[in-house]
Amino acid sequence: MFKRPRLSAQTFPVNAGVAGFLLFYAVSCSGPQEPAEPTPDQSQAPAPEQPRDQAEEQAIPPGSLPAVWMTRTLDRPIRSIGITGGAGSSFAVAYETGGLQLFNFDAERLTSISDHDVKALAEGRYVMISGTPVTLYPGIGSEGDMKVWIYGGGLSEAIEYDLKGGDGASLAGMCTTRPETGSDALIRIAYWTEASSTMLEVGDLVERNEELEWVKTSELSADQAITACTFTDGEPETFTSPVAGAAGLKRFNERTLVTLGEDGAIDVRDSEGETERYDILDGITVVVPDQPKAIAATGDARGGGYPGGLIVLGGDIEPGDHRVVMVDPSKITLTPLTAPVAGQ
DSSP: OOOOOOOSTTOOOTTSOHHHHHHHHHHHTTSOOOOOOOOTTTOOOOOOOOOHHHHHHSOOOTTEEEEEEEOOOBSSOEEEEEEEOGGGOEEEEEETTSOEEEEOTTSOBOSOOBSOOEEEEOOOEEEEETTEEEEEEEEEETTSOEEEEEEOTTOSSOEEEEOBOSOSOOEEEEEEEOOOTTOOOSEEEEEEESSOTTEEEEEEEEEETTEEEEEEEEEEEOSSOOOEEEEETTEEEEEOTTEEEEEEEEETTEEEEEEEETTSOEEEEOTTSOEEEEEEEOOSSOOOOSSOSEEEEESOOOSSSOTTOEEEEEEEEETTEEEEEEEOOHHHHSOOOOOOOTTO
16 A cells, blocks of 8 residues: 655645645746656666667568667556657656656656556646646546646656546546547546446546546447547547557547557557557667557657657566567658659
8 A cells, every 4th residue: 555645845735726736836846856866776778779760761561660769677567658749748657566757758757756556547638727837647546546647847756636526436447638629628538437347437627616627528338348448539439358458649630549459469540440460570779578568659749759659568578677668650650752753
């Protein structure tokens, strides 16, 4: 059982209002807040991958995507990954033994490991709350409760915030997407529970009375127990076994769906509805986990050099060596430009 973190310059009372958070955030960011450097016995050599332009020059066989970068060895086994594209481009890792940590798309650590026990993470979003820019990572706490982790530049750890709403049942899984056009919601959140595994509850995260609250808008019934969900063209979509995770790569009006099987297999469904199994190729010095445990993706990766978006996979590349691996999906998300034939 995790103890509640002590109240200090980097922790926040989870039931305080949004206004309180903003005040706390402003005070916390008033001085240097970089994560402490690891001690010599904890440090790991950086992943010695070659520059991406060299990796991309290699021929990529049909039915495969290249792994082009990875993190250093992480301190703990990976449980779940959330990702945010756009202006807040980063990904968050929830660890098996507890803790949450954020990274940028160069695989560099943005924060220390926070003292939070996280069951699952969903896609995040960069938002403005009362004029303050922050990145929100919705997810599920160890007790199955709905939470959001809040990060702003200058904080050394993400801050945990308990969300109001829901029926109090223990959540089993979650997915998110941008709010509908014209909505004042911060993000849309859908979840299913341990007790009702065939019903997806869909709603909006809103700021109300200086609190963040989830408000139900609809529901979706499935024929079998839900194991993953995502949003396709703004509509919720559920998956059942053997799918263990799902992530979308939306670029402009095209959306590619990537799913992770219970056996670690990666399937890609294009905008035409065609599905194909893809192999993830090792890079020059990047090794792909034999059986990834977590997946996340974004079609709008700002930073790190991913014009076609980014897929991240978490798992062990060998016993005790925990990594997040970055996969370049440009082959399936970018349409090659063709030059006109002379005389035509």
